[in-house]
Amino acid sequence: MKILVVDDEADVRTLFEQRFRREIRSGLFSFSFAYSGEEALDYLHAHASEVVLILSDINMPGMSGLELLRQIKQEYAAPPPPPSPQVMMITAYGDTESREQALQLGAFDFLTKPVDFAALKDKLLTLASHEN
Amino acid sequence: MDLNADVLLSVVLALFVVRGLRRFLDLPTRLPRLNQLLGWLWLPGLVLFIGARAIHWKSDQLDELYMLLVMLAVTTVLFLLRSYRPARTLLLGLGPFLVLSAVELLLSGTRLLQEYDEGFDTAKGFSFIWMFTSFFIARSQKKHLEKERIEREEEEKARRLMAAQKVELERLVAERTAILTQQAEELREALTELKTTQAQLIQAEKMASLGELTAGIAHEIQNPLNFVTNFSDVSAELVTELEEEQQNPDRDPALEAELLGDLKQNLLKINHHGQRAASIVRGMLEHSRASTGERQSTDLNTLADEYLRLAYHGLRAKDKTFNATLVTHLEPGLPPIEVVSQDVGRVLLNLFTNAFYAVQKRKELGQPGYTPTVTVTTRQLPDGDVEVRVHDNGTGIPPAVVEKIFQPFFTTKPTGEGTGLGLSLSYDIITKGHGGTLVVETQEGHGTEFIVTLPH
Known part of the structure; x- marks a missing residue:
């Protein structure tokens, strides 16, 4: 399962790669990283239909996570393939307003920082099992 | 007879x-x-x-x-x-x-x-x-x-x-003197009151800008904390894995080396992000504390970057729809200079906040293809002075207003949103406090640039 992580913090990559090293080694998950909303969109355009799940930060300079979510949902609104990737938001702002806005825009889930990786892993594994 | x-x-x-x-x-x-x-x-x-x-x-x-x-x-x-x-x-x-x-x-x-x-x-x-x-x-x-x-x-x-006239005159003089003395006393009292109010206003301005910072600080602390918790957590997993590997009769030295390398890297990262959080908290404390007036050797690149992020996230926290592109052109190897860092930090925060306000206002105009951008540039001038430019592509300042922006209590913001002291205090901090200059270049409808020059 291919997952795109969007965050302006570079260390996110190291963190994910270590957290999911077993799953990466076993080939269960494959991660790609983008450091801004714009970069994420470029990546999606270049790797259409590969990415199944997007984990995105909300607060990023330039295009915000919510803006990215809105654009993705807009682009993949039409039913014909490719199917829309699921977007999960991760943010330091755990307020209900952001959460509601994200869910209203079509976010699959909403997580707050610091990220509980055990919980995240469970969710991803569930998703992966559904995928198969 | x-x-x-x-x-x-x-x-x-x-x-x-x-x-x-x-x-x-x-x-x-x-x-x-x-x-x-x-x-x-x-x-x-x-x-x-x-x-x-x-x-x-x-x-x-x-x-x-x-x-x-x-x-x-x-x-x-x-x-x-x-x-x-x-x-x-x-x-x-x-x-x-x-x-x-x-x-x-x-x-x-x-x-x-x-x-x-x-x-x-x-x-x-x-x-x-x-x-x-x-x-x-x-x-x-x-x-x-x-x-x-x-x-x-x-x-x-x-x-x-x-003599009578003299007495009358003396009486008049005494009367006038009494009135003048009373007036002088009243003026003195008014002056004292004004000074107190001014001090209170300055403190209020400080607190207002701290309020702007708080949300930014919360966000900025969550990010390093996220790394600290997760890197330490994952390190514990790595240690467990390493122990299992050591128990294994068929040991894989390459895997062990990789795990050890990761562990070392993680510890460095934990330290780095811990420092980052500490620095933010320190910055907040410094900002709220009354300025000691002590100059310390300060890296303006770090200061500018830190406050740019704080200002950005502070505004973001207040207005979720707000967004802007942050561009930094920080000259590598910029020599540290002796400044009162919390004061200069306040100036930068104020300039950034104003810049974000300006781009937000322009964005509200709904011009197609507009990307709100705030740019901070640092460089060393040929004479050794250090320059910090804060540029925005916001609404710009009308010519009629630009002369007044450094005056105390002048604000274009709606009542209650600005104290009108930000730029005035910033100007005093840079010119009187540090012997530097603070100038503005602006074009209405296109953007504004504030240029801070600090002597080396």
Whole structure:
């Protein structure tokens, strides 16, 4: 399962790669990283239909996570393939307003920082099992 | 004719003399008792007349005797008043006549008088002239003295008037002084109040900007904390894995080395993000604390980057729809400079907040293809000074307003949103506090750039 992580913090990559090293080694998950909303969109355009799940930060300079979510949902609104990737938001702002806005825009889930990786892993594994 | 009748004439004459004397010398006030006695001067004349008639004594000297008495009375009066100049003059004038009369009286009936009768008459004539001249002199002296007296009185009156005016003036001066003193006191109080209010406003401004920071700080701390918790967590997993690997009879040295490498890297990352969080908290504390005014060696690149992020996230936290592109052109190897970092930090925060406000305002105009961008550029000038440019592509500042932006309490923000002290305080911090410059370049509708120059 291919997952795109969007965050302006570079260390996110190291963190994910270590957290999911077993799953990466076993080939269960494959991660790609983008450091801004714009970069994420470029990546999606270049790797259409590969990415199944997007984990995105909300607060990023330039295009915000919510803006990215809105654009993705807009682009993949039409039913014909490719199917829309699921977007999960991760943010330091755990307020209900952001959460509601994200869910209203079509976010699959909403997580707050610091990220509980055990919980995240469970969710991803569930998703992966559904995928198969 | 009745010889004694002469004495009656003398009495009348004496009455005239007394009256003249009283008037001329103002006897009722000068010699009140003698004046009363003089009132009875006619009595001896009458007594002499009646007495002489009763004993049928006739003498032409009766009259002279009475006149001598009158003269004596007059002389006494004049003598008593000799300190008064006209009286003295009269006394002098009367002297020869008096002496002559006395001599004549003494020599009356003797041969000598008859022999020198003519000489006596001439002498008497001269003494009369002398007497009258003296009288006129005395009169003019009296007039003169009177005039002087009147002048003196007038002077006195004028002096009194002036004294009265002086008192009035002094009263007025005292009154005005009291009013002025009171006003000065009121002004002083007003000034003290103003100073207190100013201090409170500055503190309020500080707190307001801290409020802007809080949300940014919360976000900025969550990010490093996220790494600290997760990297330490994952490190524990790595250690477990390493232990399992060591228990394994078929050990994989490559995997062990990789795990150890990761562990080391993670510890460094934990440390790094811990420091980052600490630095943010320190920054917040420094910002809220009253400035110590102490200069420390400061890296403006770090300061600018830190406050740019804080300002951005602070605004983001308040307005979720807000977004902007942050561009940093931080010159590598910028030399650290001696500044009061929390003060300069406040200036930068203020400039960033203003920049974000400006791009947000322009974004609200809904121009197509507009990307809100805030750029911070640092560089060292050829003369060693360090320059920080904060540029935004926001609404810009109208020419009419640009002159006023550094004035205290000037704000274009709606009431309650800005204190109007931000740029004014920033200007003071940079120019007065650090001897630097803060200038603005702006184009309405296109953007604004604030240029901070700090001497090295």
